[in-house]
Amino acid sequence: MCTAINFLDQANETVFGRTMDFYAILDPHLVSFPAGASWETMLGQTLADQYGVGGIGRHAQHRYVLFDGVNEMGLAGGALYFKGYADFPQPSKHSGQVQLSALDFLHYALGSCASLDDIRERLADLTLVGIQDGLTGTVAPMHWMFTDLSGRGLVVEQTALGLHIYENPVGVLTNSPDFPWQMTNLRNYLGVAPEQTEQVDWNGLQMEPFGQAGGTSALPGGYTPPARFVRTVFQKLHMVPPKGIEEAVVAGFHILEGVTLPNGVVKTANGTFDYTQYTAMIDLGQKVYYFKTYENPQVIQVDMKPLWKSKEKVVQDLGSIQTSIFYGHLR
Template sequence: MCTAINFLNQQHENVFGRTMDFHYILDPRLAVFPAGSTWENTLGRQLTDRYAVAGISRHFKNLYVLFDGVNEKGLAGGALYFKGYADFPPFSQQSGKAQVPALDFLHYVLGLCASLDDLRELLADITLVGLQDKLTGTVAPLHWIFTDLSGKSLVVEQIKQGLNAYENPVGVLTNSPDFPWQMTNLRSYIGAAPEQTEQADWGGFRMEPFGQAAGTSVLPGGYTPPARFVRTAFQKLHMVQPETMQEAVIAGFHILEGVTLPNGVVKTANGTFDYTQYTSMIDLPNKVYYFKTYENPQIIRVDLKPVWASGEQTVRDLGSIHVPIRYGTME
């Protein structure tokens, strides 16, 4: 269960963000891959990045599995759960196309593509395959959202019928059902509006609304993927457009607060709880990562440019994104 968004500020600068909701403790870490660096995919093969990449990831031995990330060209993306719909063919020695494990797809794209146009071309030349995730013991059912400096957004979904790429006019993604269904479902809430309902007349019986926000009463509650998709799309598309990038980053965090899961409100079938382990926002033109965690709601800022410019071509694990809460100077 996750939610992702992207939008432009008044300077036409794009920002991308997501919540990471999961029931396993992920221990997310910020990893940096300079241009030309080599990394190992889940097939045990060595790949080299054309462009510098950074992302929040799970680090296990030699493997870095990215949950979200950005590259030096301003292409960003995130992987989200797509249970019940994702369908990946198994790895085959006879395949004529490059086979990319689903867990590696986000990093693979960011390492090779400078834009959404590059991504569209890449999709014609690859096959997404499913490999068992060592954390859950299953083939992770994933789909992806990507965005670049243009502010446009693309959703990539592999289902039983094949690989699909959808233009995303609302810049929002959650989980299942598939993206076309989510877009159709938005029409059920066409009456939602920021304006107030001043009065209703039922056959001569007049009623006044309770205070403000009567125009939003039709929006869905709960934390299901369709409910989160609708609420997030409504908030994102009706907010006052931020003027600066700093305002955009803050606005993004506020929007995602509306779909943040406290630990305990969503219980899984095996008795664990889905909760928002972290929320991230990325300033695409300036290549700056922002994040906060469940344990620490303070926003942490990481400028990626100096790390990429170090001249090294080795992967760098910058450490866990869990940062202790402190105030002022502590001896």
């Protein structure tokens, strides 16, 4: 369970954001790979990043699997769970295309693509295959959302019907069902509006609304992927457009707060709890990460550009960043 967003501020600066919701402890790390850095894929291939890449991910099998990230060209994206719909073939020695594990696709895209159009071109020569994830013991069912400096959004999904690449006109992605279904489902909420409901007359019975927000009463309030998709699209498309990048980052955090999961409210079949382990926003123009963890709501800012100047990858455990949850005290 995760939610991702992208949008422009009034100065046409792009931000990308996401919640990372999962039932297993991910131990997330911030990782920076400079341009030219080599890394090993799940299939044992050695690849070199054309562009500097920075992202949040976890250490798995002697490598870092990225959950979200940005590159030095201003391309950003995130991987989200797509259970019940994602379908990846097993690796084959007889494939005529380059094969890449779905777990490696985000890093590959950020390391080799400068724009959404580049992603489309790269995917034409790729076969995304399924590799068992050591954390869950299953083939990780992923789909992806990307954005670049243009502010456009792209969704990449592979199902039993094949690979699908969709333009994302709403700048939101959650989980299952597939993206076209989520877009169609929005039509069930045509009556939702930010305006207040007027007084009504039911055959002589006069009724007035309670307070404000009567126009939003039909919004779904649960944490299912369709409910989060509808709620986030409504909030994102009706917010006051941020004037600049700082306002955009703050607005992004506010929108994502509407779908964050407290630990304990979503219980899985194995008795664990899905909860929001971190929330991140990215300024694509300046390549600056902003994130906060479940344990500490204080927002941490990291400029990726100086890290890319290092010849080695830089790793920072998000859990080890100890800052006060209080900014200051009134006296």
